[in-house]
Amino acid sequence: MKAIQVYLRERTYHGKIVFQYSFHKSPKLFKWMLGLEYFKYDREQKMLYSEAIDEVLDMLEIASKGKLAINKHYFRKELVTQAQHSTVNRLNKISIPKYLYNTKLTVKLARINDEDVFLLTSEHILRCKEVLSTVDFVSYSRRLSAFIIPMKEQYLLKLLCICRGRIFISLHQHVKIQSLYLQSYFWRQCYNTDISVPEEYLKHLKGHNYSSNTIQNYYSSFLSSNIIVFQRAETLTRLAPLKLMTLF
Secondary structure (H helix, E strand, O other): OOOEEEEEEEEEEOOEEEEEEEOOOOHHHHHHHHOOOOOEEEOOOOEEEEEOOHHHHHHHHHHHOOOEEEEOHHHHHHHHHHHHOOHHHHOOOOOOOEOOOOOEEEEEEEEEOOEEEEEEEOOOHHHHHHHHOOOOOOEEEOOOOEEEEEOOHHHHHHHHHHHOOOOEEEEOOOOOOOOHHHHHHHHOOOEOOOOOOOHHHHHHHHHOOOOHHHHHHHHHHHHHHHHHHHHOOOOHHHOOHHHHHOOO
8 A cells, every 4th residue: 555645844833943744635644643742733824733853753654654654855855945045055066054053962971869860961051941841851950950861872862853953962971872873863963954874874884893983974974975966966876986076
């Protein structure tokens, strides 16, 4: 059975960036999506929407069990259109869309009440509270003037998805991440794009015993190449190595 196409757009709603969803008329699908915790409907604007975080898209695809296909054509097209109108592109160069962060959180190690936790510190506590106050796995300590989350990598992944584009998250030197997949989320924080690097590519690099810094450099180059190729409306499989080098 062919999957139902759900079209994704990014737009501003009441001063916040949200994901807007549309599909061919299907009352059954509309009712099902509204039954999921992340989705809301604005009757006045006739808009089905959610927070603009990747976690929502992952959850939607998993919950649908393959019956839905998230079509990001318009979403990517709008990102590329924005880049094409930038000053850099008018100079006949490629613009890599990136976020500019004014707020930063640092993840540190701590032990509180005989329990190992991640401590999140920042010089912009009020701004961070605006973003994190409703997140169920995040608590705030007035005594420490810091946020606390359980010491599990899955919560760091969720935190990155929630804060993407709003708060930059850095790791203290004592915090070591085991998951390469999670590390890639830290690396891609600054890229304002839905284009990603296949996890298989990361595993391939790790299998060759490359250092974390080397893998990060390859990751950034691969991601930039994907963005450039997409903007040039070409595919990686059709590009000769020498032609790929001319894109930079």
